[in-house]
Amino acid sequence: MDKTVDIFVCGYLCVDLTPAFKTEVTFQPGTLTELNGMTFSLGGAVGNTGLVLHRFGKKVLLNGLIGDDHLGRYISDCLDEYGVANSIQKTTHAGTAFGIVLAPPAIDRLFLEYPGSSRFFDLARVDIENVKSSKLLHFGYLPLLQHFFHAKGEQLVELFQQAKRSGTVTSMDLSLPDPTGETQEIDWHEILTRVLPYTDILLPSIEEILYMTMPDVYRELCEKHGEAQVLDRVSPETIQSVGRMLLRYGVKIVLIKMAHRGAYLFTGNLTDEKNGLLELDTEQWSNLTLYCPAYAADRQRITNASGAGDTAVAAFLAALLEGVTPQMAVKLSTAAGRESLYCNDLYTELPDWEDIYHLAITN
Numbered sequence: 001m002d003k004t005v006d007i008f009v010c011g012y013l014c015v016d017l018t019p020a021f022k023t024e025v026t027f028q029p030g031t032l033t034e035l036n037g038m039t040f041s042l043g044g045a046v047g048n049t050g051l052v053l054h055r056f057g058k059k060v061l062l063n064g065l066i067g068d069d070h071l072g073r074y075i076s077d078c079l080d081e082y083g084v085a086n087s088i089q090k091t092t093h094a095g096t097a098f099g100i101v102l103a104p105p106a107i108d109r110l111f112l113e114y115p116g117s118s119r120f121f122d123l124a125r126v127d128i129e130n131v132k133s134s135k136l137l138h139f140g141y142l143p144l145l146q147h148f149f150h151a152k153g154e155q156l157v158e159l160f161q162q163a164k165r166s167g168t169v170t171s172m173d174l175s176l177p178d179p180t181g182e183t184q185e186i187d188w189h190e191i192l193t194r195v196l197p198y199t200d201i202l203l204p205s206i207e208e209i210l211y212m213t214m215p216d217v218y219r220e221l222c223e224k225h226g227e228a229q230v231l232d233r234v235s236p237e238t239i240q241s242v243g244r245m246l247l248r249y250g251v252k253i254v255l256i257k258m259a260h261r262g263a264y265l266f267t268g269n270l271t272d273e274k275n276g277l278l279e280l281d282t283e284q285w286s287n288l289t290l291y292c293p294a295y296a297a298d299r300q301r302i303t304n305a306s307g308a309g310d311t312a313v314a315a316f317l318a319a320l321l322e323g324v325t326p327q328m329a330v331k332l333s334t335a336a337g338r339e340s341l342y343c344n345d346l347y348t349e350l351p352d353w354e355d356i357y358h359l360a361i362t363n
Contacts, residue, residue: 004059006135007135008127009046009062010127010139011044011145012044012121013046013075014047014099014116016047016098016307017039020036020303023104025104041345042078044097046063046064047075056353056356063087064089065117066117067091072117074096093120094119094120097115115144121148123147123159132162136170137169138317139156142175143186149191171203172202174208201254203312203316243264253267253320257309260297262293295335303342311350316330319333
């Protein structure tokens with residue numbers, strides 16, 4: 001089958017509502033905090049990663065589920081305005097998913113998430129024929145899509161198997177599960193061991209992948225240092241152990257996102273891949289462990305960090321489609337992640353691909 005689409009992005013789709021705080025705040029009952037406005041933007045793997053890939057000049061098709069409500073109409077209007085091809089579907093079973101992002105100055109972000117309509121997104125709603133006609137399938141976020149993690153990830157495995165049989169490269173991003181919600185009893189490690197043999201590219205944050213594959217290590221770090229300090233306290237040795245373990249499970253390329261600590265790239269042997277992997281030099285990309293420090297951010301310019309990980313993912317996938325070196329791919333990813341911090345609206349404010357590329361090669 002001819003591959004007429006660069007990337008098919010499916011899974012979690014929501015609207016992010018981000019209050020703009022004037023100054024540093026302390027959340028206390030009974031107090032009033034005056035805001036400087038509210039930003040509405042598309043979110044989730046579909047809304048963030050998909051739109052950034054479109055901005056970077058890739059032919060993208062978006063697939064998700066919205067409700068029959070105001071936020072659903074907002075998503076449809078945005079996609080029409082941006083001219084993004086999509087097969088977004090609608091349900092009356094729940095309202096459109098949304099997230100409230102609380103990110104006052106000098107305070108780590110807090111997320112209030114309503115999965116809404118995205119909870120009903122399942123394999124039957126995935127446009128399989130368009131998956132087969134795409135060079136790459138990107139899926140996210142598993143912990144917010146109950147039909148794909150129930151039954152030990154049966155629908156997720158089936159989706160990735162179908163994609164692989166058609167010659168489509170598979171990619172997956174994760175999110176941090178709610179430890180007090182319905183997912184607390186899910187064996188994420190078991191699900192990953194089932195799906196990673198059919199996964200070419202995995203792009204988790206270090207917190208997400210530790211929680212899912214090394215829960216005891218994650219729990220110990222939380223108990224010793226607090227959940228917010230896991231990123232800063234996890235050792236390079238632990239990171240490398242996670243990367244090597246994921247490769248043993250079958251994934252070919254792993255990019256572990258670490259925010260201000262940069263990113264780690266791990267790759268397995270790609271030379272046996274039929275017809276190569278996208279446009280990559282498989283010998284050049286095989287059997288690597290690379291670390292790329294983060295680009296320093298100007299704290300005075302930071303306006304919204306909620307889409308940084310998705311932007312880094314989009315840049316990395318765009319880089320793979322361009323066939324660049326592994327070193328350049330990780331630099332492009334971290335550079336784009338940094339630039340996203342300065343944007344309230346990723347699609348209209350993020351620098352274009354040429355500017356991101358220039359930034360990466362000159363720093």
